[in-house]
Amino acid sequence: MDHFDLGRLTDFDFEVLCQDILQETLSLPFEIFTPGPDGGIDLRYFFNKENKIIAQCKHWPKSTRGTLISKLKKEELPKVRAQDPDRYILITTCPLTPGSKDKIMEAFDPYIKNPSDIIGLSEIVSLLGRRSDIVRRHLRLWLSSSSVFQTLLSKGVLLRSSFLREEIEEATLTYVENPSLRRAQDLLQERNVCIISGLPGIGKTTLSHILAIQAMQEGYEIIEISENINEVYDTWDEEAPQLYLYDDFLGQTSAHEKLGKNEDSRILKTLSRVSRAHNKKFVLTTRDYILEQAKLQYEPVARFDFDPWKSLVNLADYAPSIRAKILYNHVYFSSLDLAGKRQFSERESYLRIINHRGFNPRLVTTAIDLFRLTSLDPHVTPAKFVLENLENPTRLWEHIVAEQLDEASVHLLEIMLTIQPCLLNMLKDAYFRYRSVLGATSSPLDFRRSLKVLENSMVTIGQDRGRESTVAYHNPSIRDYMGARIRGERQILVNLVKSASTLREYANVRVLIETPEGQSFKNDRELKSACLERLDHFSNPDSSEEASYTAMILAERIKLSDIFVDPGMLEHGLALLDSGEYIGRWDDPENLVELVNAIFKSKHDFMEKYLAKVTLGATKFIADDMSDWDNATYAESMLQQIVAPIPREVTEYVDLTIAELIDRAFSEAEDGEYDYAIPEMLEYARQNGIHTYDDAAARGLAEQVSSDKVGSFSRLSSGGASKSSEAAQINQIFSTLRDI
Known part of the structure; x- marks a missing residue:
C-alpha cells in the first residue's frame, strides 16, 4: 500500500x-x-x-x-x-x-x-x-506519497543531477497549483514540447519541476540540459521514455548568452524532432523578453512559430488566494522561528504582501530565507522585511554585498559573472587570477571560506553524477544585480578584463561594456588598453591556446574597435584579412558567422571592402561538409545567421545538396531503408517548396511515424477548495499560523 x-x-x-x-x-x-x-x-x-x-x-x-x-x-x-x-x-x-x-x-x-x-x-x-x-485532488498530498517520493529520491537513471533532485524536492513543498499548470500539461500532452515563458521569478522553473515529477511517475527518465542542446543527442535513447529539462534555454540575461554559438537552429531542430517522437518530451523555460529579443536578433528564431508550444506564466495566474497560499507555504516551511511565522497571521501584513503590485514568488521566498542574515533592525518583522523587498528588489542583494560580505567573497561574486555556471576548479583558478590582478593574496583556504560564506544564499553548488561539482549564482536575480552593479564600475571592468584567461570570459565582460552604462567609458584609456592587451595575449600562440581561434579573435577586435571608435585597434586584424589567413585551426562555423556579422555591422567604412571576400570564404567553409542530413541542416542554419548577403553560388549549392539528400532518403525508404529524419525532411520539403521526390508511400510512412505519440501523460485535477468567498479563504489560510 x-x-x-x-x-x-x-x-x-x-x-x-x-x-x-x-x-x-x-x-x-x-x-x-x-x-x-x-x-x-x-x-x-x-x-x-x-x-x-x-x-x-x-x-x-x-x-x-x-x-x-x-x-x-x-x-x-x-x-x-x-x-x-x-x-x-x-x-x-x-x-x-x-x-x-x-x-x-x-x-x-x-x-x-x-x-x-x-x-x-x-x-x-x-x-x-x-x-x-x-489523493489526485490534492497536489502536495500526491507529491508526498511514497511512490512519488521514492521515484524522486531514486539513485537510478531517472535523475542524473543530485542538485536537480534537491530542487524538485523543494518545489514539492511550496508549489501551489494554478492555471499555468493545466496549460502546460495540455501542451506537453498534445505536442510533447512546452516552452514556459514569463517574467523573472514568476515560477517558471518551479512549474517545470512539477511537470518533471509527474513525468517520472509515468516512467520517464529526466534529463537536465545544463550546457547546450548537444546533451539531448548525447543522452537520446530511442527505446526509453525521456523528458528533457532546459532551464533558461535562451540565457538568463540576453539571447546572445546562449545563441551566440549556433544554439538557435539546433534547438529548433531538436524541438521539431521531439514533437514527433512517441516517447520523448521537452520542457524549456525562458524569460519572455529574451525570447522576443532572440526573434529580433536571430533569423531562424524569428521565422519559427513558437506559439503552439508556448505557455506564458504571468501574474494573472496568481489570484489573491493563490498568492496567499504561495506566501503561506514559504512561511510555513521556512527556518523562521515560531514568533516570526505567527506575525504573518496578522491581516494587514499578509494582505499588503499578496496585494502588492510587485508580488513575485522568488522575491518572497528569497526575502524570507535571508531575513536572519540581512535584517539587523529588531523593529523590522519578517513580514515587513518581505514587503520592503517587494518595494525595492535590488535592496536585498545590495545590503548583503555592501554590508555583510567580506572583500574576498565579493570578489568571488564578481568573477563568477564572467564564467558561471562552471566547474568548481575552473572557478577556483579564475578567482586566484582575479585576486592576483587586484594585488590581493589568496590561498585555497580563502577560496573555500568565501564559497562557504556564499553557499545557499548567493551561490549554489551542485554535482551531476560522475562529474565535478558545478557552481552557479543561487538564482537569476543575483546575476541581474551583479551585472547592473558591475556595468557602472570602470575599475571592476578593467580588472575583470585583465583576469580573463579565455575568449569566453573576455567576451562576457565585453558585453557589459557594450551596454549603455558601459558606453560611458568608451573614452577611458585604461579600459581600452586592458581590452586590447587581452586580445593581443589571446592572439599570441606562445602565450595562449586561444590563438587558434583566429576568426573569433578577429571578430572581437572589430567589436572592440567599434566600442572605442578607434580604427587603429584593427591594424593586426587588417593584415589577416588582407592575407586571407583569418580562419584558425580551432575555428568552427559559429566563429565564422561572428566574423562576417562583425564586419557587416562595423562602424568603419573601410571594412566594407573586406565583406564580399570574407563572406565567400566563410560560407564555403561552413558548407564544406554536407554529406548527411545533420551536417547539411547544420550548415544551412549557420548560413541563416549571417546578416550579410550570401553569395549565390553558395546558396545554390546548399539548396541542391539538401534536395539531393531528401530525394535519396525517400528513395531508400521505398526500398525499406528508413532514415530517422524522414519526417523532418518531409516538413522541410513542404516549407521550402521542394518537389524532387513526391512518392505517396514515402509520405505516408513519414506521417505514420509522426503521428505515433505516447498518449498517457496524466494531469492532476484541481479540487478540495473551500466554497467560501476568496477573502474568507485567505483569512482561513493565515489563521492556521496563529496556533502553529
Missing part, C-alpha cells in the same frame, strides 16, 4: 484534506471555519440546531499520544462542550493506539459516538490508499 508523508502538508492543507475526506465518506457538505471567539470548530456540518456535526483537525505529526490527549482534554474539550454538537469527529496526524482512542472517547463522551469518529494517522493513510481520487 502507498504511504503518505503527511508531515509535508501545511496545517491548511490538512484542514482542506479533512474536509474532502469527510464529505466523500459521509456524503455531507462540511464548511471550513476560521478560528474565532467561539473556537473549537475547524469543520462543521449544520442541518439544524438538532443536527450539527463539528470536526477538529489536529496536524501534529511530531506530537506524542500523551501530549495529544493532554492538550485535547485541557484546551479542546471545553470548546466542544460550549458548542454542544450532536456529533464530534477528531482527525489527527498523530499515531493512535486502541488504548489512546479509548481515553479520548471517554473524555469526549457523549460527543464522540464511536471509535470510528477518532481518525488517526493509520486510518488516514489507509483511506487515502483506497481513494486515489481524493
